[in-house]
Amino acid sequence: MDKKPKTPSCPGCGGKPFTVKTVHGWRSDCCGLWSWHGKPLTDGATHQARQAAHAAFDALWKGQGPLSRLARIMGMTSQECHISRFGADQAKRVVEIAQSGALLREADSAP
Numbered sequence: 071m072d073k074k075p076k077t078p079s080c081p082g083c084g085g086k087p088f089t090v091k092t093v094h095g096w097r098s099d100c101c102g103l104w105s106w107h108g109k110p111l112t113d114g115a116t117h118q119a120r121q122a123a124h125a126a127f128d129a130l131w132k133g134q135g136p137l138s139r140l141a142r143i144m145g146m147t148s149q150e151c152h153i154s155r156f157g158a159d160q161a162k163r164v165v166e167i168a169q170s171g172a173l174l175r176e177a178d179s180a181p
Contacts, residue, residue, distance in 0.1 A: 075108025087111055109154045119161035123153050126168035139173050140164065 075096055080087050082101030089098040095107050103111040112120075127140065141151035144163065153161060167173060 077105070077108050078110050080111055082111075112157075116156075116158040116161065119158040119165075120153050120156060123156065123161035123164035123168075126165040127153070127173075140167065143167055143172055 074089060074091070077087055077089050077098045079085065080100035080103060082103055085100060087098040087100035087103075087105075089096055091097075098105050098108070098111060100111060103113055104117075105111045137151060138148050141148045144151060144160070144167070153164065156164070
């Protein structure tokens with residue numbers, strides 16, 4: 071990712087975050103919040119919750135459409151259903167859904 075991504079304004083102050091290219095990609099920082107690769111800025115607890123959500127969800131990913139099933143279970147559209155946009159509570163819900171087997175049950179009942 072060489073091109074600097076467009077970064078949304080800081081939810082803390084409404085200003086433009088400081089963005090720098092690191093060995094891991096583009097990182098933006100402002101008001102104690104940060105993000106990678108132009109994603110919305112957020113706090114450490116939300117980052118950790120999103121990582122756990124990805125770990126739980128990605129373990130089930132088999133190319134069979136789990137994202138659309140997750141979106142249905144969470145009551146949102148597939149376009150809205152991106153872990154990088156979730157708050158900590160939504161990310162924790164993904165872990166619960168993935169661990170409960172609900173995605174697999176949803177797949178069995180899908181037409």
